[in-house]
Every structure is written in C-alpha cells, then in structure tokens.
Amino acid sequence: MKNDIFNDKNIYPNGEKIKEHFLGFYDSVFVAYLSFFQVDNHKSKTNNYKKLEKTTFKEAKKEIEILNNIKIPNAEIFSYSNEDYPTDLEIFDDGKVVKWETIIKGAKLKDKTELNKALRTSIGALREIFKKPELSEKLNSFTTQNSIWNPTEGTFDVFSKLGIYRTFKLFNKNEIIIIDEFFEKINSINIAEITEYEFLEKVDFNDYYIYSSDKEILFTIEWDSFFFLIATDKNKMEQIVAAKYFEGFLCDSETTHEWDYLPEELEKLLEIEKNQNLKSDNQKWWKFWK
Incomplete structure (x- = not known):
C-alpha cells in the first residue's frame, strides 16, 4: 500500500492521477456531477x-x-x-x-x-x-x-446525498462515517435508524468525506468543484452505475482532478500565463529605472 489516505488525512486526490491516489484502497472511481435542477x-x-x-x-x-x-x-x-x-x-x-x-x-x-x-x-x-x-x-x-437552478460548488447537494444514502442501502452498509473538510469533526451514524431526509440533514455544507465504516465505499468532494468522487471496488461500482443514482463517468488511468483540461491544453495556457507575467514584471522594472 502506497499510503494510508485515511490516517494521513489525505483522502481527496489533488495534483495526481485519481486512480493512482486510491491504489491499495479502491480500484474503481467515478466522477459524479452535482445536479442542475x-x-x-x-x-x-x-x-x-x-x-x-x-x-x-x-x-x-x-x-x-x-x-x-x-x-x-x-x-x-x-x-x-x-x-x-x-x-x-x-x-x-x-x-x-x-x-x-x-x-x-x-x-x-x-x-x-x-x-x-x-x-x-x-x-x-x-x-x-x-x-x-x-x-x-x-x-x-x-x-x-428555462428556470433551471445551478448546482452549488464544493458541497454534497440534495440529490447527491439521496444517491449516497441509497447506495449505502443497496449494499447494506448502515454504519456511516462523516468527516468535515478540516478533519475536525467526525460523526458516526446508523442510517438504518433514519429516513432519507434525516440523512440529508446529517451532512453539513462542509462535510467532505463520507464512507462506510468498513471503508469499502467512499464519497468525497473538494471545495471548488461541481463534482464529487465515488471510490469502491469494480464489482460494487458496476452495481452503482447500473442503479443510475448518479450522472458522470468512470475514471481511467489518466484522469485527474483537472479533467476538464487536456494536459497539452493546460501546458499551453500555463506557458502563456508565464510569458504574460514575465512581460508584466519587465514593464514594472522598466518604469522603475526610467
């Protein structure tokens, strides 16, 4: 196992390939969109x-x-x-x-x-x-x-929470762990004892990590994102996708958090930005010395 993402408080993958980040814990990851409605x-x-x-x-x-x-x-x-x-x-x-x-x-x-x-x-x-x-x-x-409401970034919305609740129910996972963004608040709940709406109320705006107590199914989000990640094994993922609780796509070996930009597109834009900053710095120095 490369690292312990739970003990290291490094659950969400930033700056590396998503599936690579979860190696040793999960072999299948799904990018699930936050819903328009x-x-x-x-x-x-x-x-x-x-x-x-x-x-x-x-x-x-x-x-x-x-x-x-x-x-x-x-x-x-x-x-x-x-x-x-x-x-x-x-x-x-x-x-x-x-x-x-x-x-x-x-x-x-x-x-x-x-x-x-x-x-x-x-x-x-x-x-x-x-x-x-x-x-x-x-x-x-x-x-x-068309009077369509946009999703709100960086938080599990009503529809994603419903999908999460139903996913845990699908696999008879009742003991659930909920952790906030900064790993300061850890809640353990039994969803066998609460309704769907009560589960919605249990998940706060800044709760970023939700998983079954055996850690077999994980849901995690990042603060500026309009999507969240579902991580589990391939067999369970097939059932989750078939249930159609979520809209999105499966990660391949190259998928990163910045999946909306191709690597070459990112590289080109970063180079342009670098040149713009250099030009701006040169202009400042020229004005200083004139």
Missing part, C-alpha cells in the same frame, strides 16, 4: 439561478465585519446571499434533476469539459488565463430562460 413553481425573482452571486466590496463589508480593515482587493467578490435559491426541503419535496447532457445540448456546449469550465468561470474559481466567459454566458442564458 428545477423546482415546481419556484422561479428566481432576479433571474439569478445560482446560490452564489457577484457582489461589490462595499456590500461584502456589510456581511463580513473583518473586511472593514482590508483594502479594496483587485478581484471578483462573490456572496452566497441569493435569497431566491430553494431550500433543501423545497428541493427534496419538489425538485427534479436536469441532467448535464440536457444542459450541454440546450446551452450549445461541446461536452462535459466545456460545461465544467463554464461553471467554474461563473463562480470566479479560475485564474484569468483559464476563464471561459463565453461558455459561462451560454450556460447562464440557457438556465435563466
């Missing part, structure tokens, strides 16, 4: 179908007192203050999943990689060189016109 008779009054919305530094200071001692940053500022966004109970009672494949077709995007780039751009999660505003505009136009 519609809610009966629930539309946005402001045509903002994201939980996150862009705000000004002035407005942000009203919500976060510590910002009053900070100079105005040269960056986009976002706030989770969209009061129109449906509650978990509204989504549970009346929500209907809209598949990524439907969004891709309706927004006239090429594939899942363009949709993921559009989502990441929409929340300011990408450096300037990686942003794709033209894709984000296509996405926003389609979802707004």
Whole structure:
C-alpha cells in the first residue's frame, strides 16, 4: 500500500492521477456531477439561478465585519446571499434533476469539459488565463430562460446525498462515517435508524468525506468543484452505475482532478500565463529605472 489516505488525512486526490491516489484502497472511481435542477413553481425573482452571486466590496463589508480593515482587493467578490435559491426541503419535496447532457445540448456546449469550465468561470474559481466567459454566458442564458437552478460548488447537494444514502442501502452498509473538510469533526451514524431526509440533514455544507465504516465505499468532494468522487471496488461500482443514482463517468488511468483540461491544453495556457507575467514584471522594472 502506497499510503494510508485515511490516517494521513489525505483522502481527496489533488495534483495526481485519481486512480493512482486510491491504489491499495479502491480500484474503481467515478466522477459524479452535482445536479442542475428545477423546482415546481419556484422561479428566481432576479433571474439569478445560482446560490452564489457577484457582489461589490462595499456590500461584502456589510456581511463580513473583518473586511472593514482590508483594502479594496483587485478581484471578483462573490456572496452566497441569493435569497431566491430553494431550500433543501423545497428541493427534496419538489425538485427534479436536469441532467448535464440536457444542459450541454440546450446551452450549445461541446461536452462535459466545456460545461465544467463554464461553471467554474461563473463562480470566479479560475485564474484569468483559464476563464471561459463565453461558455459561462451560454450556460447562464440557457438556465435563466428555462428556470433551471445551478448546482452549488464544493458541497454534497440534495440529490447527491439521496444517491449516497441509497447506495449505502443497496449494499447494506448502515454504519456511516462523516468527516468535515478540516478533519475536525467526525460523526458516526446508523442510517438504518433514519429516513432519507434525516440523512440529508446529517451532512453539513462542509462535510467532505463520507464512507462506510468498513471503508469499502467512499464519497468525497473538494471545495471548488461541481463534482464529487465515488471510490469502491469494480464489482460494487458496476452495481452503482447500473442503479443510475448518479450522472458522470468512470475514471481511467489518466484522469485527474483537472479533467476538464487536456494536459497539452493546460501546458499551453500555463506557458502563456508565464510569458504574460514575465512581460508584466519587465514593464514594472522598466518604469522603475526610467
């Protein structure tokens, strides 16, 4: 075994190939998308179908007192203050999943990689060189016109939690471990004793690791992502895929966390960014010496 991802508190794979990260624990990993959805008779009054919305530094200071001692940053500022966004109970009672494949077709995007780039751009999660505003505009136009709510990044949503609950039930895994982002809070629950909705309430916004007590099935997410990972053995994965609780794709040996960018695409953009930074630094020095 290469390392103990649980004892080392290194569960989510960042910066390496996903399947390689899980070697010794799991031989099959699935990238599961967070869901777009519609809610009966629930539309946005402001045509903002994201939980996150862009705000000004002035407005942000009203919500976060510590910002009053900070100079105005040269960056986009976002706030989770969209009061129109449906509650978990509204989504549970009346929500209907809209598949990524439907969004891709309706927004006239090429594939899942363009949709993921559009989502990441929409929340300011990408450096300037990686942003794709033209894709984000296509996405926003389609979802707004069709009253489709965007998923919220970096958290297990209602539909993913339902799929997780049903997956554990499928394999009679009742003892479940839930751990927060910083490994500070560890909860053990028995899902044989609670309903689906009660399970939804047990998983908090920043709970990033959910697995059966025997560690045979793992669900994990990362803070800026519109997808999460399911890791288990090949036999169980075949049953999970067949159950259709989740939309996504199986990782191959080359899949990384940055799966929406081809390696050569990443390399090209990083080189462009490097050259831009060098040019900017040279200009600063020239102005200094003039």
